[in-house]
Amino acid sequence: MTHPGTDADLALILDAAHEAGALARDIRRRGLEVDYKPEDRSPVTNADLAADRLLTERLRTARPDYGWLSEETADDRDRLDRRRIFVVDPIDGTRAFLNGRPWWSVAIAVVEDGLPTSAVVFAPETDETYAAAAGEGATRNGEAIRPSRALDLADCRMAGDSMVFSHWSWPTPWPAMRVEPRSSTAYRMCLVAAGDFDAAVAPLRKSDWDVAAGDLIAREAGCFVGDHTGAGFRYNRARPSQASLICATPALAPLILDRVRHIGASN
Numbered sequence: 448m449t450h451p452g453t454d455a456d457l458a459l460i461l462d463a464a465h466e467a468g469a470l471a472r473d474i475r476r477r478g479l480e481v482d483y484k485p486e487d488r489s490p491v492t493n494a495d496l497a498a499d500r501l502l503t504e505r506l507r508t509a510r511p512d513y514g515w516l517s518e519e520t521a522d523d524r525d526r527l528d529r530r531r532i533f534v535v536d537p538i539d540g541t542r543a544f545l546n547g548r549p550w551w552s553v554a555i556a557v558v559e560d561g562l563p564t565s566a567v568v569f570a571p572e573t574d575e576t577y578a579a580a581a582g583e584g585a586t587r588n589g590e591a592i593r594p595s596r597a598l599d600l601a602d603c604r605m606a607g608d609s610m611v612f613s614h615w616s617w618p619t620p621w622p623a624m625r626v627e628p629r630s631s632t633a634y635r636m637c638l639v640a641a642g643d644f645d646a647a648v649a650p651l652r653k654s655d656w657d658v659a660a661g662d663l664i665a666r667e668a669g670c671f672v673g674d675h676t677g678a679g680f681r682y683n684r685a686r687p688s689q690a691s692l693i694c695a696t697p698a699l700a701p702l703i704l705d706r707v708r709h710i711g712a713s714n
Contacts, residue, residue: 498553534655649692
């Protein structure tokens with residue numbers, strides 16, 4: 448089948464993300480049903496599942512030759528034989544979604560030969576749509592975005608969990624930073640891409656659907672994205688996850704990597 452092109456993929460996932468976000472908000476207004484996943488006791492709602500069904504129908508109908516990887520769909524290893532796949536998180540930041548906080552998003556990426564080529568992160572509560580296509584830069588609500596010019600970790604704006612940075616186990620203590628939580632990992636990465644935060648660090652393993660869309664958007668804006676070793680991410684592998692997440696301005700990335708290289712790759 449002839450590939451319709453990166454821009455056509457981007458238009459497709461933009462529309463789908465907006466539709467899924469609207470559906471999730473409508474279901475929450477009508478009443479949520481909450482269950483907990485047996486593997487990690489994380490919450491999943493009827494809105495997560497409905498948004499996943501909508502995205503599956505819209506995207507796989509439009510691109511039947513693409514593989515599929517979604518947080519809310521059982522992994523089909525057929526994806527490993529596909530050159531292109533959708534990587535989807537129907538609601539990234541379900542706890543925020545449940546608790547009425549605005550920091551959740553719909554995250555969708557098209558991955559080709561292991562790398563994202565089109566990406567959308569839609570945050571319905573803040574009315575922010577982040578988008579990128581490989582080689583074309585990144586936007587928020589249609590306007591080009593760039594990371595901040597922060598040069599020092601001291602007093603930088605860090606998206607993450609303050610408990611992580613104050614933990615006793617760091618060989619070199621972190622300086623005082625303005626650390627703020629944002630539940631959606633993809634949204635955190637977009638906020639770094641747009642200069643609202645200077646970095647996002649998560650020392651534990653992240654699933655591909657958490658980071659694939661934010662990865663392309665942040666890198667197209669001019670950020671560093673990779674794991675604690677400094678390596679960039681590859682997607683659509685047998686184990687669909689990354690060892691850790693570092694998303695930062697070009698100036699802060701080496702300073703962060705100096706502090707996190709000791710983290711075990713087996714996490």
